[in-house]
Amino acid sequence: MGRPGPSIIQGSFVKRRKQRRVAGGTEDTTGSPSAAIMSKVFKKTSGNGNITLYLGRRDFVDHVDSVDVVDGIVKVDPSGLNGRKVFVYLTCAFRYGSDDLDVIGLTFRRDIWIKKVQVYPPADGNPTKTPMQESLLKKVGEQGCPFSFQMPTNLPCSVSLHPGPKDDGKACGVDFEVKAYIANEPSNPDEVIEKKDTCRLMIRKIQFAPTNKAGPKVALSKQFMMSDKPIHLEASLEKEIYYHGDPINVSVKINNETSKTIKKIKVSVDQLTNVVLYSSDTYTKEVCSEEFAENIAANSTFEKSFQVTPLLSNNKEKRGLAVDGKLKDEDTNLASTTLSQGDKEIQGIIIHYKIKIAVTASGGG
Incomplete structure (x- = not known):
């Protein structure tokens, strides 16, 4: 032989471009004509109720030479901030192993890319709003604070390594997270940010199919x-x-x-x-x-x-x-x-x- x-x-x-299905988050149906560009709204509220994160979608497309802008709104109740500020970050991270590893001092998550912005009080005056943000602001009202992130083109897309049938814990992979939080400084390692002062939504970066x-x-x-x-x-x-x-x-x-x-x-x-x-x-x-x-x-x-x-x-x-x-x-x-x-x-x-x-x-x- x-x-x-x-x-x-x-x-x-x-991935074939198709109508998105709702997954995760708190879902609202926007029925106003001004929100015609989106059919669903995803939101998460912090444990203390002082901030709420809004996104009009959770899939963002990598077009090879550019990536969709990640745009959203944070609704802020200033009365509960006690002089603190509100920040939002977008992070791309590689996770590996089980959460149990953290108990013995081994990190199971590595940030590949992270970007932070201050949304309250506004740090850059009156930024240009996207159509998505305009629609969200009409729903949220005057307490809405817009934010936008432009991802670089050299980030991987969302992917997971499939665990075996008997494996426990989270699968290894790359994920993207939008997180809003209340703090005095954006990145002070000595400042303890309590879970009740945060809210987050996972998003996906998906690959666009160019002309064959x-x-x-x-x-x-x-x-x-x-x-x-x-x-x-x-x-x-x-x-x-x-x-x-x-x-x-x-x-x-x-x-x-x-x-x-x-x-x-x-x-x-x-x-x-x-x-x-x-x-x-x-x-x-x-x-x-x-x-x-x-x-x-x-x-x-x-x-x-x-x-x-x-x-x-x-x-x-x-x-x-x-x-x-x-x-x-x-x-x-x-x-x-x-x-x-x-x-x-x-x-x-x-x-x-x-x-x-x-x-x-x-x-x-």
Whole structure:
């Protein structure tokens, strides 16, 4: 038996743009015409009731060359501040391990990027408001204080490493958090900020699917011992980017110049997860594999398209598989490919996929 290859081609998987479902937070339905740009409002109120955080959405799109502005409102009751200020921060963090690690002094969370702004008293006069903020202010009233964050383009998207069926605690991954809090200073390590003085909402940074390009193509030749002729294998995809759940058609061309008969063709999809923090470690998980029985005679040619569909539902038991970040209990899928301009290093978790084609030959010496 012989196995030339595998032939490897790169592909990308991204989240399909769809109507957002509500997950987490306190939900209000905005019925006024001025709020037509949004159908839901997410809010969280601090334990003491002095501040309430409002967001019009929780999914923010990475367009590769730019990222959606994170904009919202904090409703402030000045009577309960006792001279203190109100701040908001947006953080992108990598979490790893279980919360139990913190009990023995090991940190289980590392901030990749963080930005803080003071919203009350306003620190920058009268900033320009986004349409989303204008709609929220009409709902909240005069106590609303707007804030905006512009994320850089080199941050990873929301992603989690799928825990095994017997694993407890939080999954490793990258998440984004908007948090409002009451304090005297924005970042004084000696100041104790009580939980009742804070409110937060988790958000997601999701990958946008750019215009599809022509699919990749790769070719190789394999020569066996005791044979002076090779097998030529060419594989290609019809496009470069696929939405989750879309079938992938892999075109395979074979020129079998040997005296061997090809009996089987295997098409598999691997997920490559690169964890970039203090060092760079890459983990490979097979997310789809199909074998096709064929009979390609010696000194003959062959051309056929094979279809495979990688799905999270077929990989639920695999520990360490990367999946798109989710909010509370909503469904998710295999992690989207990390798309970047290539001019900035991305920290956190970087996702790629590759498709492998292998053929098995036998007989003929």
